[in-house]
Amino acid sequence: MTKPFSVLVVDDEKEIRDAIEIYLKYEGITVVQACDGIEAIEKLDEHPIHLIILDVMMPRMDGIAATFKIREQKNIPIIILSAKSEDTDKVLGLQVGADDYVTKPFNPLELIARVNSQLRRYVTLGTYEDSNKILNLNGLTLDPEAKIVEVNGEAVKLTPIEYRIVELLMNHPGRVFSIQDIYERVWKEPSYNAENTVAVHIRKIREKIEIDPKNPRYLKVVWGIGYKMEK
């Protein structure tokens, strides 16, 4: 499963960078490497980075400071790597600006869990505002907190994928999403031979939310383009 995230790994030891890269790639996360702070800044400009893993014990501290500056502007979570033996004060100072830390030697699974946790939090915080509001369109209601969809007051039981499709469309009433759009935004991976998969789910959704699935009132097709939720 590919995730739409890329992580910048900053460490002066190549073996560590490579090891982390292997584990993150296995998670479907793109990895960009940098061996010091200076290089990290360049990479941050070149690539869209969603999280930084940073070894505190590197020769060139100025680069690290600069990295932090950039984070302030870009709001990217930072996970710090540090050895237990390291100077506590120095590490502590850095930690004030960090989101999480892992001490070396570290369990790769734990690092991955923390990376995922940060990415999740980062994403949900970003979309926090509108993702909690109850949506309503002509009697079709969606409650993002309770994950409940209702048609004219009657609860409808949707599966997770069905729910996510409805949520996507209802968040942008009237906007047409191609099948690829839908697949990529719901499954969070590139669509390949997935046209019919989406179509089948559309059908199932109609079966549940439409009074007359053959003449849908809410979930309409736009021929040759995609689907949309009627405004």
Add this chain to the structure above:
Amino acid sequence: MTKPFSVLVVDDEKEIRDAIEIYLKYEGITVVQACDGIEAIEKLDEHPIHLIILDVMMPRMDGIAATFKIREQKNIPIIILSAKSEDTDKVLGLQVGADDYVTKPFNPLELIARVNSQLRRYVTLGTYEDSNKILNLNGLTLDPEAKIVEVNGEAVKLTPIEYRIVELLMNHPGRVFSIQDIYERVWKEPSYNAENTVAVHIRKIREKIEIDPKNPRYLKVVWGIGYKMEK
């Protein structure tokens, strides 16, 4: 952009207070500092405070307890700062009265997001819902102060973890929490390989609070998404 809010930051470390102040000021929020609970009480009398950010790990615990008492009267939201390494139970006790918490090291922007979120809620709700109030849902009762759960008036004995899960769910009736959400909010660390751990606790809770655990009335599953407490 100036906001009509002032926040009291209580921490014994000056650098942390200053760092927080810088970020909040940038948001247009007024900041009042206090280095311990005693001082916090004075400041609460002197200034109109709308929210408190409180470090749990401070030398003088009595002052903190007093701060909480004041909050109870004044209905001010509290966000707790805690280090991961800290004694979980001690932190937990405090958190019961808190509205949100952030673990150190923290991302300043995340702290700001949570501050804004609390202030928003505080304003929109008008009268802030006290998290020490006894919760009641269809005969299921939770008393956060006494840490007692009752089903139709009959006390149920929950273990600490069980209690925290029930409390989390009851604080947000109807809202669905994924297993990862639950793990991270109850255990306060990222979850990996913890899916079944939570599931087992859910089962134990049902055994205790449900009349018919196979057809739960309170603690419901939302397939593929998580669990929730029925509204």
Add this chain to the structure above:
DNA sequence: AGAATTCTTAAGAATTTCTTAAGGTTTTCA
């Protein structure tokens, strides 16, 4: 040391998701 709590493992049940395939509808363009 004994009791209570928490975690791990594993097997089976329930539910969801995907694939395949056939038939219908709309568009294209000869």
Add this chain to the structure above:
DNA sequence: TGAAAACCTTAAGAAATTCTTAAGAATTCT
């Protein structure tokens, strides 16, 4: 205009995932 191509709908069953439950091991508390 009419036939071909592209696109959409529908159905059914296989595959995969998720949930429940139980039992016992490991850990923590008293």
